[in-house]
Structure formats: C-alpha cells, structure tokens
Amino acid sequence: xKTSSPEPTGLSFRERCARFLRVERERQGISQERLAxxxxxHRTYVSHxxxxxQNMSLENVESLMQVLGxxxxxxxxxxxxxxxxxxxxxxxxxxxxxxxxxxxxVHRTYVSQAERAVVSISIDSIERLALALEARPEELVGFExx
Numbered sequence: 001x002k003t004s005s006p007e008p009t010g011l012s013f014r015e016r017c018a019r020f021l022r023v024e025r026e027r028q029g030i031s032q033e034r035l036a037x038x039x040x041x042h043r044t045y046v047s048h049x050x051x052x053x054q055n056m057s058l059e060n061v062e063s064l065m066q067v068l069g070x071x072x073x074x075x076x077x078x079x080x081x082x083x084x085x086x087x088x089x090x091x092x093x094x095x096x097x098x099x100x101x102x103x104x105x106v107h108r109t110y111v112s113q114a115e116r117a118v119v120s121i122s123i124d125s126i127e128r129l130a131l132a133l134e135a136r137p138e139e140l141v142g143f144e145x146x
Contacts, residue, residue: 013127013137016145017061018052023146024068025050038067057120058082058141065143081142082126083117089133089140090115103132 011019025035036046040063048054049064062078065071071078090100090111097115101108105128113119114129123137130137138144 012052012124013130013145014055014123015052017056017123018050020145021061021064021068022050024070028068030068035064035067039063055122055124057122058126059120061123071143078141078143079117079121082121082140083115085140085142086111086129086133087115089135093133095133100129100132104128 025032032046032050033043036043039046039060041060045054046064049056049060058078062071065078090097095103096108097111098108101111104111104125106125110119110125111129114121114125126140127137130140133140
C-alpha cells in the first residue's frame with residue numbers, strides 16, 4: 001500500500017480543499033456562520049472544514065461550492081463526475097477494482113461503490129485512490145483547488 005504524500009505545494013488534498021473554500025468565502029465577504037446556515041451545516045463544522053481539522057465528504061464540499069456559486073445546484077454533479085473519472089483512470093491504468101483497493105488501502109467493494117457513486121466518499125479517500133492511480137485528486141473530482 002502506498003502512503004499519502006502531499007502535492008508539491010506541501011499540502012494534502014484536504015488542506016487544499018479547505019484553503020480553496022476559505023479563500024472563496026472570504027473573497028465573497030461571507031461569514032462562516034452565514035455560509036453554514038445556507039448550506040445546512042453547523043458553523044463549527046464549516047470552521048473545522050476550513051482548518052482541515054475534520055475530513056469532509058465530496059458531497060459536503062459540493063454543497064459549500066453551490067452556496068458560494070462555484071457550481072450549479074443540479075444534484076450531485078461532483079460525485080457522479082468523480083465516479084466516472086475514477087473508473088476511466090482505473091481502466092486506463094489496467095487495474096482491477098480489487099488491485100486498486102489493494103494499492104489504496106480500501107476494500108474492493110468500496111472501489112466498486114465509489115465508481116457507481118453510491119457511497120459518500122471522503123476527501124481523504126479520494127486522495128488515497130488518486131495516489132494509487134498516480135493521479136492528482138483534482139483530476140478525479142473535476143475541480144481545481146488552490
């Protein structure tokens with residue numbers, strides 16, 4: 001199993017997502033409390049996410065992006081896009097779901113569920129899968145972070 005290594009910036013994918021959301025929230029002049037209320041979260045959860053203290057799901061990142069106007073509200077676009085990109089990248093590398101699971105340290109059924117967009121996947125799990133595929137997590141989720 002490969003271990004997680006941060007991008008050349010020295011930040012993990014979780015930290016890059018956290019910074020991306022915080023910078024955009026501040027750029028728009030929105031308080032954590034206001035963002036949390038609009039997204040249906042508690043303010044401390046948004047605070048934890050922005051400080052990368054707490055892992056977050058791709059769905060929650062997408063909810064915040066929608067509130068910030070960075071993505072349309074047409075359902076769970078990011079999860080579907082991630083599922084498709086994960087499968088394409090795995091097949092491109094010639095890996096089975098079982099082998100990808102082995103390389104990333106997740107169970108093969110989790111890989112299957114992720115590829116079908118039926119599991120709530122965390123930012124940390126995305127990074128582990130991307131690392132195993134020798135890809136950037138941003139390639140899999142389809143949006144760029146800072």
